Amino acid sequence: MAWSATTIIVVHVTAGDCVGLGYTYSDASVACLIEGALKQVIVGSDPLSPAKLWDALHAAVRNMGRAGIAANAISAVDTAVWDLKAKLLDLPLAVLLGARRESVEIYGSGGFTTYSDAQLEEQLRDWVQRGGCRAVKIKVGTDQARDPHRLDIARRVIGDAALFMDANGALAVTQAIAFGRMAMEVHGVRWFEEPVSSDDLEGLAAIRAHLPAPMELAAGEYIYDLDNARTLLSHHAVDVLQADLTRCGGVTGLLRVADLADSFHIPFSAHCAPALHLHALCAVRDLRHLEWFHDHVLIEQRLFDGAPVPGNGRIGPDLTRPGCGLTFKHADAAPFAVS
Ligand SMILES: [Mg+2]
Structure with missing residues (x-):
């Protein structure tokens, strides 16, 4: 088993000046999904309630299938929102x-x-x-x-x-x-x-x-x-x-x-x-x-x-x-x- 390239999809979410970072390893099409269907759900959501957004993101991909690319996309967004929440509260995520x-x-x-x-x-x-x-x-x-x-x-x-x-x-x-x-x-x-x-x-x-x-x-x-x-x-x-x-x-x-x-x-x-x-x-x-x-x-x-x-x-x-x-x-x- 061998491969010559790995694709990382990096996500940034912001609240004011605060920036949260997340990523996933998958196909570049994950970025399109996030920029498209998921962004509409993310923008305006509460960064202090990542689990609430997580539910909404899963609802948004219901008819695409939850596994694979959609799960990669939601994973990258969720880690970014948790990072953002911790930064807003000025705490290490751990x-x-x-x-x-x-x-x-x-x-x-x-x-x-x-x-x-x-x-x-x-x-x-x-x-x-x-x-x-x-x-x-x-x-x-x-x-x-x-x-x-x-x-x-x-x-x-x-x-x-x-x-x-x-x-x-x-x-x-x-x-x-x-x-x-x-x-x-x-x-x-x-x-x-x-x-x-x-x-x-x-x-x-x-x-x-x-x-x-x-x-x-x-x-x-x-x-x-x-x-x-x-x-x-x-x-x-x-x-x-x-x-x-x-x-x-x-x-x-x-x-x-x-x-x-x-x-x-x-x-x-x-x-x-x-x-x-x-x-x-x-x-x-x-x-x-x-x-x-x-x-x-x-x-x-x-x-x-x-x-x-x-x-x-x-x-x-x-x-x-x-x-x-x-x-x-x-x-x-x-x-x-x-x-
Ligand atoms: Mg293994």
């Missing part, structure tokens, strides 16, 4: 939401199957040695003949850190059970993400039943609404529920999904966009960790002032800055503009 912790554990995520052995080694070593990560994740499943060799490299490079793997739905159920068992017993893998498509609820549940602890099954990055989350949870398809606030409805959506997971006694882990997740995750009760995805880390560090820097395997919000503490660097982003 403080406004009621922080339970001062920092969040991250795990390094990349390890693409297209990397050479040397590239894989260098990336994993950097996360463990420089970033202090206590877990790292690599992609598996598209070249099963080479995966044992890649897991072997990872295991050797990361020492005592935990090894996670993500198949992005590439395997069949029986393949996943056999491969998961081998990876756990031979390479000490502890986390198996999307071995099959996250739409295959019975498949995930069957794999989970056949892979005992310490292996944990994880999925949820394609959760777009609370019903998607409830479906995964009620089918006993995961040991840890993932979700992404740039897809699942922003801060408002993420906190609802995390609370729902909590009601099933399932811990929560956040997918990608680490700089934008950080403040909201400080308020999540049963949080496992946050995915430090190399592609999004690169974009956030290039395009935003205030992007977090890891220390000892954790990132923490800058409590001297209001909102989520990020400022979009327009001049640095301009050469990459697509819309």
